[in-house]
Amino acid sequence: MMGSENDQEESKEKMESLFLREESDPLTRSDKSNSNSTYRSAMSTLSDSRHPSIVVTPADSDPLFAPPSYFNESRSKPNGGNRDSSSYLEPPSYADVIFSPFDDNSEINGSDDGGSRHIQSSDSLSRSPSSLSSDYFKITVSSPQKEQESTNSMIPGGTTYVTYQITTRTNLSEYGGSEFSVRRRFRDVVTLADRLAESYRGFCIPPRPDKSVVESQVMQKQEFVEQRRVALEKYLRRLASHPVIRNSDELKVFLQAQGKLPLATSTDVASRMLDGAVKLPKQLFSEASSSVEVVQPARGGRDFLRLFKELRQSVSNDWGGPKPAVVEEDKEFLEKKEKMYDLEQQIINASQQAESLVKAQQDMGETMGELGLAFIKLTKFENEEAVFNSQRARANDMKNLATSAVKASRFYRELNSQTVKHLDTLHDYLGLMMAVQGAFADRSSALLTVQTLLSEISSLEGRAEKLEAASLKVFGGDKSRIKKIEELKETIKVTEDSKNVAIREYEQIKENNWCEVERLDRERRADFLNMMKGFVVNQVGYAEKIANVWTKVAEDTSQYNRESS
Amino acid sequence: MESTEQTRSISGSMQSPRSPSSLPYLSVSVTDPVKLGNGVQAYISYRVITKTNLPEYQGPEKIVIRRYSDFVWLRDRLFEKYKGIFIPPLPEKSAVEKFRFSAEFIEMRRAALDIFVNRIALHPEVQQSEDLRTFLQADEETMDRFRFQETGIFKKPADLMQMFRDVQSKVSDAVLGKEKPVEETTAAYEKLKHYIYELENHLAEAQKHAYRLVKRHRELGQSLLDFGKAVKLLGACEGEPTGKAFSDLGTKSELLSIKLQKEAQQVLMNFEEPLKDYVRYVQSIKATIAERGTAFKQHCELAETTKLKEINLDKLMLTRSDKVGEAEIEYREIKAESEVATRRFERIVTRMEEEIVRFQEQKTEEMGVAFHQFAKGQARLANSIADAWRSLLPKLEASSAVQI
Numbered sequence: 001m002m003g004s005e006n007d008q009e010e011s012k013e014k015m016e017s018l019f020l021r022e023e024s025d026p027l028t029r030s031d032k033s034n035s036n037s038t039y040r041s042a043m044s045t046l047s048d049s050r051h052p053s054i055v056v057t058p059a060d061s062d063p064l065f066a067p068p069s070y071f072n073e074s075r076s077k078p079n080g081g082n083r084d085s086s087s088y089l090e091p092p093s094y095a096d097v098i099f100s101p102f103d104d105n106s107e108i109n110g111s112d113d114g115g116s117r118h119i120q121s122s123d124s125l126s127r128s129p130s131s132l133s134s135d136y137f138k139i140t141v142s143s144p145q146k147e148q149e150s151t152n153s154m155i156p157g158g159t160t161y162v163t164y165q166i167t168t169r170t171n172l173s174e175y176g177g178s179e180f181s182v183r184r185r186f187r188d189v190v191t192l193a194d195r196l197a198e199s200y201r202g203f204c205i206p207p208r209p210d211k212s213v214v215e216s217q218v219m220q221k222q223e224f225v226e227q228r229r230v231a232l233e234k235y236l237r238r239l240a241s242h243p244v245i246r247n248s249d250e251l252k253v254f255l256q257a258q259g260k261l262p263l264a265t266s267t268d269v270a271s272r273m274l275d276g277a278v279k280l281p282k283q284l285f286s287e288a289s290s291s292v293e294v295v296q297p298a299r300g301g302r303d304f305l306r307l308f309k310e311l312r313q314s315v316s317n318d319w320g321g322p323k324p325a326v327v328e329e330d331k332e333f334l335e336k337k338e339k340m341y342d343l344e345q346q347i348i349n350a351s352q353q354a355e356s357l358v359k360a361q362q363d364m365g366e367t368m369g370e371l372g373l374a375f376i377k378l379t380k381f382e383n384e385e386a387v388f389n390s391q392r393a394r395a396n397d398m399k400n401l402a403t404s405a406v407k408a409s410r411f412y413r414e415l416n417s418q419t420v421k422h423l424d425t426l427h428d429y430l431g432l433m434m435a436v437q438g439a440f441a442d443r444s445s446a447l448l449t450v451q452t453l454l455s456e457i458s459s460l461e462g463r464a465e466k467l468e469a470a471s472l473k474v475f476g477g478d479k480s481r482i483k484k485i486e487e488l489k490e491t492i493k494v495t496e497d498s499k500n501v502a503i504r505e506y507e508q509i510k511e512n513n514w515c516e517v518e519r520l521d522r523e524r525r526a527d528f529l530n531m532m533k534g535f536v537v538n539q540v541g542y543a544e545k546i547a548n549v550w551t552k553v554a555e556d557t558s559q560y561n562r563e564s565s
Numbered sequence: 566m567e568s569t570e571q572t573r574s575i576s577g578s579m580q581s582p583r584s585p586s587s588l589p590y591l592s593v594s595v596t597d598p599v600k601l602g603n604g605v606q607a608y609i610s611y612r613v614i615t616k617t618n619l620p621e622y623q624g625p626e627k628i629v630i631r632r633y634s635d636f637v638w639l640r641d642r643l644f645e646k647y648k649g650i651f652i653p654p655l656p657e658k659s660a661v662e663k664f665r666f667s668a669e670f671i672e673m674r675r676a677a678l679d680i681f682v683n684r685i686a687l688h689p690e691v692q693q694s695e696d697l698r699t700f701l702q703a704d705e706e707t708m709d710r711f712r713f714q715e716t717g718i719f720k721k722p723a724d725l726m727q728m729f730r731d732v733q734s735k736v737s738d739a740v741l742g743k744e745k746p747v748e749e750t751t752a753a754y755e756k757l758k759h760y761i762y763e764l765e766n767h768l769a770e771a772q773k774h775a776y777r778l779v780k781r782h783r784e785l786g787q788s789l790l791d792f793g794k795a796v797k798l799l800g801a802c803e804g805e806p807t808g809k810a811f812s813d814l815g816t817k818s819e820l821l822s823i824k825l826q827k828e829a830q831q832v833l834m835n836f837e838e839p840l841k842d843y844v845r846y847v848q849s850i851k852a853t854i855a856e857r858g859t860a861f862k863q864h865c866e867l868a869e870t871t872k873l874k875e876i877n878l879d880k881l882m883l884t885r886s887d888k889v890g891e892a893e894i895e896y897r898e899i900k901a902e903s904e905v906a907t908r909r910f911e912r913i914v915t916r917m918e919e920e921i922v923r924f925q926e927q928k929t930e931e932m933g934v935a936f937h938q939f940a941k942g943q944a945r946l947a948n949s950i951a952d953a954w955r956s957l958l959p960k961l962e963a964s965s966a967v968q969i
Contacts, residue, residue, distance in 0.1 A: 339802070342802050343799075343802040343803070346795070346798050346799040346801075346802045347799060349795045349798065349799070350792075350795040350796055350798075350799045352795070353788070353791045353792040353794075353795040353796075354792060354795075356788040356791060356792070357785075357788045357789065357791075357792045359788070360781070360784045360785040360787075360788040360789075361785065363781050363784060363785075364778075364781040364782070364784075364785050367774060367777045367778045367780075367781045368778065368781075370774045370777070371771065371774040371775060371777075371778055374767070374770045374771040374773075374774050375771055377767055377770070378767045378768070378771055381763060381764070381767050385756070385759075385760045385763075387756075387921075387925075388921075388922060388925045388926075390922075390925040390926045390928075390929040391925055391929070393929050393933075394925075394928065394929040394932055394933070397929070397932060397933050397936050398932070398936070400936070401936045401939070401940070404940070408943070521804065524803075524807075525803060525804060525806075525807040526807075526965075528803065528807045528810075528811070529806070529807050529810055529961065529964055529965050530965070532810055532811070532814055532957075532961055533958070533961045533962075533965065535814075536814070536954045536955075536957050536958060536961060537958070539950065539951075539954040540951050540954045540955045540958070543947045543948070543950040543951035543954065544947070544948075544951045546943070546947040547943075547944050547947035547948045547951060550940045550941075550943040550944035550947060551940075551944040553936070553937075553940035553944075554937060554940040554941045554944055557933055557936050557937035557940060558937065559933070560930070560933035560934045560936070560937040561937060562934055
């Protein structure tokens with residue numbers, strides 16, 4: 001598909017699409033609504049058409065002000081398939097219903113209530129990928145195995161590492177298969193994350209699990225491996241639920257390509273050239289390579305000159321007097337950024353308090369259980385040693401209390417394990433807030449690139465002017481100077497091209513930012529609502545169960561009721 | 566005040582002031598704790614109100630002011646005079662300084678003192694004690710004097726002799742290498758002793774967990790409060806409808822926190838405290854067991870000494886010694902003492918037999934009440950938790966239906 005057209009314009013488009021991955025109908029118009037609709041259609045189409053798209057928005061029409069035509073896509077999660085919606089409104093007894101809102105690893109303990117039903121209310125209460133109910137895209141990470149890295153030398157015993165089996169079940173047509181597995185190691189995941197970060201600048205890419213700096217002994221311990229397996233699964237599932245990233249080449253290759261992961265492990269241009277899986281625009285083979293590199297941030301690359309220039313620019317921005325550090329004049333953006341920061345702080349706080357709450361619930365359950373056991377021992381003792389009937393009666397009362405305390409303790413523990421799952425949403429969003437920061441950082445660095453190029457151009461032009469002025473004074477022209485002027489003009493032209501590319505990139509990133517943040521805001525609000533519902537339903541259910549247990553004891557001991565009222 | 570009503574009615578009709586005047590009654594209440602004095606010497610005083618129609622008392626109603634050490638005096642006197650009876654226990658003397666004057670502690674102590682006095686007033690034998698009458702009626706000066714006497718060095722000669730003899734026998738035991746020389750060995754009594762000692766261990770454990778449970782209630786309450794606040798702050802950052810939902814969630818959470826703190830206090834007063842009282846009671850029984858042991862030993866030793874004296878006397882009589890007269894007087898004295906000791910011991914045994922029955926019945930009743938109240942409290946708490954959260958659901962449901 002990436003043919004060998006030499007047309008600069010078109011190849012630039014393709015290059016952009018390489019990096020922007022807008023899979024949608026080709027759009028060439030520049031009005032605002034379409035800038036949104038490319039994104040939107042990217043989310044809603046399953047088609048594999050990879051037509052290059054240009055989203056050219058003039059720099060002064062900021063997509064942040066775009067109308068919310070995006071909002072047509074409703075959040076289906078809270079309502080989809082909510083079989084229990086009626087039961088929320090009437091005064092129900094949740095005590096008969098045991099909730100297992102999560103597919104995996106949920107404990108279900110209904111031994112006490114004879115008529116208990118298991119309800120998989122996964123739709124309304126789960127946090128599975130949203131937007132489209134007919135999609136099915138499930139990734140599982142399993143069976144970690146130790147493998148040996150074969151060294152090139154003949155020395156036996158290389159370093160060991162762990163691989164995980166990544167199984168994908170999907171009905172998405174891009175994948176041409178409904179179930180497949182590959183083996184990957186953690187390093188591959190890092191590569192995937194890096195490639196995605198390059199390709200999807202401005203997007204809120206879920207952060208990958210941390211590289212752990214631990215010694216190799218720990219690396220192989222089961223607990224560590226299991227933790228990592230869980231983290232990997234979470235990460236891949238988040239990628240799969242991102243409407244744009246789920247269709248990325250990088251992810252596809254990661255999930256499907258057997259054997260060694262065919263993604264570049266560094267941003268080195270040379271190695272990218274050698275890697276056949278990534279299709280390169282013709283642009284790379286020309287000498288004006290600077291305009292390609294321009295779409296990547298300077299940091300992390302090898303263009304030290306550019307790095308230096310941008311650093312100088314950012315410094316001059318800093319010291320530019322009235323201008324703020326990254327000359328971001330977009331007030332809306334700055335406000336949004338600050339809001340995001342505040343939100344992040346509050347999520348951190350809430351997640352900490354959620355942890356305390358969970359611990360307190362846990363302790364309550366434990367102590368209740370211990371109390372029950374102590375009374376059971378007492379009961380046994382009294383029964384064994386009983387001389388009087390009053391002792392036997394007391395033993396009986398104690399037994400009642402004891403068994404109920406143990407039951408209540410069990411309910412507390414069940415409640416807690418559910419609570420943990422619900423409130424985990426808060427933890428998850430901490431990770432996603434980091435993704436937002438990443439997206440904002442992409443925007444800032446793209447802007448810095450633009451500014452650097454702008455000031456470069458202006459300084460080049462300044463030099464050219466000076467040379468021209470000087471050469472005019474020499475009668476008949478100055479051959480060497482004229483040559484220099486021409487060279488300068490050539491450099492200026494190339495830099496201008498780079499600048500244009502950089503500006504387009506910046507605009508695209510801005511738009512990606514905006515769309516992503518909007519999407520994230522919507523998803524987050526819905527997820528939080530869902531979390532609250534799940535949490536509350538859980539609390540109600542178990543509180544009712546516990547109340548029933550104690551009400552019965554109160555009834556059984558009603559002969560001891562001494563209250564005058 | 567409600568708790569005092571309860572304890573009175575537990576004990577039966579004796580306590581009702583409204584009963585026909587022909588039925589004897591003695592009803593006491595310990596009320597109105599007031600902090601008196603300054604600094605280190607500060608203490609709490611209580612109003613003790615006695616209502617009675619018993620002739621031994623100075624009238625239908627009498628109010629006196631008493632402090633904790635007065636109660637201690639009363640208990641010590643009763644313990645001395647009524648050996649074999651399980652004298653009701655007092656709440657602990659010392660407490661962490663900071664806690665000593667907290668409202669909760671003062672209330673708990675007042676309630677415990679009230680129960681203490683009432684149990685005494687209800688005991689068929691002990692209620693007739695003169696010391697009790699002193700305690701309930703004497704003016705404060707007299708009371709202070711009595712109390713000082715007891716703790717001071719003015720002890721009656723008979724007591725001193727007793728103390729001396731106790732030390733004597735202990736020393737001779739130690740010298741002779743006999744740690745526990747004489748003990749009852751009836752199977753029933755062995756069983757009882759074993760039961761009491763084991764019971765204390767089991768109860769102490771149960772009480773420990775009950776106390777922890779109180780703490781857990783408080784901790785859960787605190788964490789709900791913090792969680793509620795955090796969630797409200799989060800809601801302030803979020804757009805609608807999630808923001809409002811968070812705010813509602815936070816409010817409910819804070820509300821439930823209050824309920825948990827209240828229940829914590831209830832569990833402390835109505836469940837943990839009775840358990841602690843149970844433990845104290847068992848400890849008091851252990852003290853009575855010790856008394857019985859002492860009495861038994863005395864009885865045995867005196868009986869033995871009497872026998873020796875008798876043999877000696879017979880010897881002397883056979884040899885027509887002039888020491889016979891002396892010996893006969895000695896013998897009679899010792900014999901009289903021995904009989905006193907034996908009677909004392911037997912009275913303890915009899916009393917204890919009745920007391921055990923009473924104790925078991927009383928404890929079944931009191932524990933039953935405690936369990937019932939605990940269960941009711943837990944049910945009430947759980948129900949209000951369920952209600953509070955349930956009330957959020959319609960709003961949450963409505964919020965989810967809104968297109969975000």
